[in-house]
Amino acid sequence: MYWLRELNVPLLCCCKLTRYHSLKVLKSIVCYRIFVQNMKMNIKEIQEDIVAEFDMFEDWMQRYEYMIDLGKSLPLIAEEYKTDDNIIKGCQSKVWVHADLEDDKLVFTADSDAIITKGIIAILIRAFSNQKPLDIIEADTQFIDEIGLKEHLSATRANGLVSMIKQIKLYAVAYQTQLS
Amino acid sequence: MFDVTKIRADFPILKREVNGKPLVYLDNAATSQTPQQVIDVIVDYYSNYNANIHRGVHALSQEATDKYEEARHKIQKHFNAKHAHEIIYTSGTTHSINIVANGFSSFIKKGDEVLVSAMEHHSNIVPWQMLCERTGAILKVIPMNQEGELLMDVYDTLLSDNTKLVFCNHISNALGTINPIKEIIDKAHRVGAAVLIDGAQAAPHLVADMQALDVDFYTVSAHKICGPTGVGTLYGKEEWLTKLPPYQGGGEMIAEVTFEKTTYAGLPHKFEAGTPNICGGIAFGAALDYMNAIGFEEIAGYEHELLEYATEELLKIDGLKIYGTAQQKTSVISFNIKNVHPYDIGTILDKLGIAVRTGHHCAQPIMDFYKIPGTVRASFSFYNTKEEVDVLVAGVKRAAAMLL
Numbered sequence: 001m002y003w004l005r006e007l008n009v010p011l012l013c014c015c016k017l018t019r020y021h022s023l024k025v026l027k028s029i030v031c032y033r034i035f036v037q038n039m040k041m042n043i044k045e046i047q048e049d050i051v052a053e054f055d056m057f058e059d060w061m062q063r064y065e066y067m068i069d070l071g072k073s074l075p076l077i078a079e080e081y082k083t084d085d086n087i088i089k090g091c092q093s094k095v096w097v098h099a100d101l102e103d104d105k106l107v108f109t110a111d112s113d114a115i116i117t118k119g120i121i122a123i124l125i126r127a128f129s130n131q132k133p134l135d136i137i138e139a140d141t142q143f144i145d146e147i148g149l150k151e152h153l154s155a156t157r158a159n160g161l162v163s164m165i166k167q168i169k170l171y172a173v174a175y176q177t178q179l180s
Numbered sequence: 181m182f183d184v185t186k187i188r189a190d191f192p193i194l195k196r197e198v199n200g201k202p203l204v205y206l207d208n209a210a211t212s213q214t215p216q217q218v219i220d221v222i223v224d225y226y227s228n229y230n231a232n233i234h235r236g237v238h239a240l241s242q243e244a245t246d247k248y249e250e251a252r253h254k255i256q257k258h259f260n261a262k263h264a265h266e267i268i269y270t271s272g273t274t275h276s277i278n279i280v281a282n283g284f285s286s287f288i289k290k291g292d293e294v295l296v297s298a299m300e301h302h303s304n305i306v307p308w309q310m311l312c313e314r315t316g317a318i319l320k321v322i323p324m325n326q327e328g329e330l331l332m333d334v335y336d337t338l339l340s341d342n343t344k345l346v347f348c349n350h351i352s353n354a355l356g357t358i359n360p361i362k363e364i365i366d367k368a369h370r371v372g373a374a375v376l377i378d379g380a381q382a383a384p385h386l387v388a389d390m391q392a393l394d395v396d397f398y399t400v401s402a403h404k405i406c407g408p409t410g411v412g413t414l415y416g417k418e419e420w421l422t423k424l425p426p427y428q429g430g431g432e433m434i435a436e437v438t439f440e441k442t443t444y445a446g447l448p449h450k451f452e453a454g455t456p457n458i459c460g461g462i463a464f465g466a467a468l469d470y471m472n473a474i475g476f477e478e479i480a481g482y483e484h485e486l487l488e489y490a491t492e493e494l495l496k497i498d499g500l501k502i503y504g505t506a507q508q509k510t511s512v513i514s515f516n517i518k519n520v521h522p523y524d525i526g527t528i529l530d531k532l533g534i535a536v537r538t539g540h541h542c543a544q545p546i547m548d549f550y551k552i553p554g555t556v557r558a559s560f561s562f563y564n565t566k567e568e569v570d571v572l573v574a575g576v577k578r579a580a581a582m583l584l
Contacts, residue, residue: 060199061582064527065582068582093553094553114523114524115524116528117523
């Protein structure tokens with residue numbers, strides 16, 4: 001729980017965070033973290049943070065509640081980029097992802113018409129946004145398994161988690177080529 | 181006497197758990213579960229008489245051939261086809277439709293018209309679109325109303341001497357509507373058009389009589405009626421099947437082959453190129469035996485009770501809307517809650533061990549008609565219970581509380 005220590009959150013508060021009703025507290029801390037973290041953390045560290053957060057939940061329902069909340073805080077794609085070209089084609093929910101290069105880092109924005117899918121893309125964006133294209137290309141995505149979302153990696157899952165990761169990596173490859 | 185507890189004991193899969201909860205399987209319109217009686221037939225085939233059919237002189241081949249042909253006769257009897265050779269084994273409904281759509285390329289010319297209902301599965305749209313692209317024929321759509329019923333008066337105006345083919349499902353997979361196919365067939369015949377009815381969704385709920393319906397083609401998939409996947413049937417009237425050219429070339433479908441010319445085998449082999457799904461065909465017959473032993477009238481009566489109960493209970497949920505409210509419908513309920521994406525509801529229900537289908541159900545034109553991305557679809561079979569309906573309703577309420 002390295003980042004909670006860094007925020008000087010008292011231990012007592014950490015314990016309370018395991019309780020279902022503390023989701024909102026957790027969410028506000030996470031929002032703050034998302035705001036400051038990517039300036040100095042690498043992808044692996046962010047992924048470890050995400051895994052630690054999901055570890056606090058006792059059952060799937062809390063995890064999904066949390067994901068739904070994260071979905072609501074997703075950095076939304078500008079309407080002008082919400083085009084058919086930017087849709088990650090999946091059978092069931094629509095997902096749009098856009099990337100901008102800021103200095104030497106990629107900043108992702110996204111949206112989806114399904115809220116759980118929004119939560120999933122929010123987690124991905126948190127892990128990969130504000131990172132250098134090369135680091136994104138080389139990053140692994142094992143943490144998806146560790147936070148209990150493995151079922152979304154199945155080929156039948158129409159939310160297109162695999163396609164989302166692929167699209168994020170494709171953006172990275174494209175910008176890496178541009179940079180080099 | 182219909183005893184659902186006794187019936188459930190026949191289905192080993194219904195005893196399993198999903199995500200730590202007892203499985204509540206409500207995706208029967210996608211595929212039905214398989215009773216032990218059919219599983220036993222599959223095991224028996226591979227354990228005792230697996231062999232290639234129609235060509236071996238040895239005992240196993242003859243046994244397998246006999247059982248396979250016996251199953252064809254069961255299918256013929258079940259659907260009351262005039263001849264056994266009017267029953268063509270296929271890999272399922274999609275394959276069956278493609279045989280007809282492909283074959284009709286020879287009879288259709290530019291400017292001819294083919295009619296399709298507005299509530300078709302993609303598999304009963306795309307093959308015909310391809311036919312129209314190949315031939316220059318025109319595809320016209322029989323529209324439906326908000327309840328999901330075909331507008332038969334518009335159908336009357338669409339029919340003309342140019343109409344060569346009409347295709348429609350017996351029951352809509354997305355809405356559960358039972359279409360008035362006898363009327364559709366009779367009216368099409370009056371203008372000389374042939375009719376294909378997609379019976380994939382009807383076969384598990386009722387018995388269609390080929391001769392009484394006077395239908396030209398009727399298609400079925402075994403896996404919707406307690407049989408295995410990868411096998412189904414195309415019923416075609418003898419005169420049509422004789423006229424239609426073969427769909428695939430290969431072994432089994434020939435009478436004589438030289439490099440100059442091949443003559444085709446007679447019916448049904450003309451359409452059965454290659455080694456078929458022998459075990460599947462035999463198990464298809466066993467599945468019909470199983471269903472008939474329970475009785476389709478009993479099945480339909482019980483499913484109707486489930487449908488009424490589930491409809492009533494689901495409608496008590498605030499903001500829930502059911503799509504497909506036809507007077508005549510089977511045990512399929514397509515719904516949404518306010519503007520919640522069906523995928524989200526389906527995901528939460530899955531975590532609760534409840535299997536439903538979400539999305540456009542391979543019927544995008546219907547979703548476009550209602551201007552929705554898709555629906556949650558709960559489809560009930562004769563082995564489902566009112567208790568399972570209660571679990572569904574509680575699950576939907578829980579999902580709504582999380583998502584709204």
